[in-house]
Amino acid sequence: MSAIPKMWIELVAVFAILFLAALTKATLGFGESLLAIPLLTLVIGIQTAVPLIALIAATVTLLLLVWNWQQIDLAATWHLLIAAVVGIPVGVWGLTALPVAWVTATLGVVLIGVGGYNLWQPTWRGLQNPRWIYPFGFLAGILGGAYNMSSPPVLIYGAIRRWSPDHFRVTMQGFFLPVSLLILLSHASAGLWTRQVLWLYVAAWPVMLGAFWLGNRFAQRVAPERLRSLLYGALIVLGATLLLRALW
Numbered sequence: 109m110s111a112i113p114k115m116w117i118e119l120v121a122v123f124a125i126l127f128l129a130a131l132t133k134a135t136l137g138f139g140e141s142l143l144a145i146p147l148l149t150l151v152i153g154i155q156t157a158v159p160l161i162a163l164i165a166a167t168v169t170l171l172l173l174v175w176n177w178q179q180i181d182l183a184a185t186w187h188l189l190i191a192a193v194v195g196i197p198v199g200v201w202g203l204t205a206l207p208v209a210w211v212t213a214t215l216g217v218v219l220i221g222v223g224g225y226n227l228w229q230p231t232w233r234g235l236q237n238p239r240w241i242y243p244f245g246f247l248a249g250i251l252g253g254a255y256n257m258s259s260p261p262v263l264i265y266g267a268i269r270r271w272s273p274d275h276f277r278v279t280m281q282g283f284f285l286p287v288s289l290l291i292l293l294s295h296a297s298a299g300l301w302t303r304q305v306l307w308l309y310v311a312a313w314p315v316m317l318g319a320f321w322l323g324n325r326f327a328q329r330v331a332p333e334r335l336r337s338l339l340y341g342a343l344i345v346l347g348a349t350l351l352l353r354a355l356w
Contacts, residue, residue, distance in 0.1 A: 134323025191245025199253025213354035219347030
């Protein structure tokens with residue numbers, strides 16, 4: 109009898125996290141994996157959390173593209189995409205072959221680094237050369253394959269290149285969609301699409317659509333800088349939590 113309440117509590121927690129992930133994606137254009145993967149990892153484990161969020165992220169990315177396709181600048185994304193294609197298989201291999209504690213600890217370090225960088229935003233003058241787009245794209249592919257988190261390197265590169273929030277929110281969906289599709293194929297071939305993952309994805313559709321509708325309205329009325337500051341602060345806390353969990 110005691111297992112039934114626990115199961116329902118876990119389901120409510122999962123759907124609440126998925127709602128928050130879809131809302132963040134629809135509002136900012138990124139951040140769904142950064143926020144949801146560490147939270148879901150604490151509830152259902154990283155090898156279920158990563159493919160589930162990959163499905164959610166690909167769906168919301170497609171909805172954003174259909175909603176805002178007139179504003180997309182595809183020329184700004186294909187260099188990143190070429191490099192990411194090379195990195196995705198490396199990340200998927202790490203997710204399936206390395207010990208879970210290693211993968212979780214690395215995720216914690218990545219979250220702390222991304223949150224800290226974007227809160228303090230140091231100036232890297234040596235990275236103004238456009239050729240740096242390829243290392244950042246490759247790293248985005250690795251993180252996408254391992255954690256469905258291709259956005260951190262793109263965020264840092266966009267900050268270095270001084271992209272505006274609106275430019276990033278819409279244009280980068282042209283990068284995220286093909287990367288998401290490649291990640292989905294890699295996860296499926298690696299056997300990560302379990303019955304639990306697919307059931308949670310289908311059941312989350314009403315939650316996802318509601319969050320998408322609400323997020324599009326937030327994007328027009330709420331200052332994105334304020335939301336980003338809250339997101340990056342939360343990333344540092346979540347990253348530290350995952351790192352401590354992995355170490356202990």
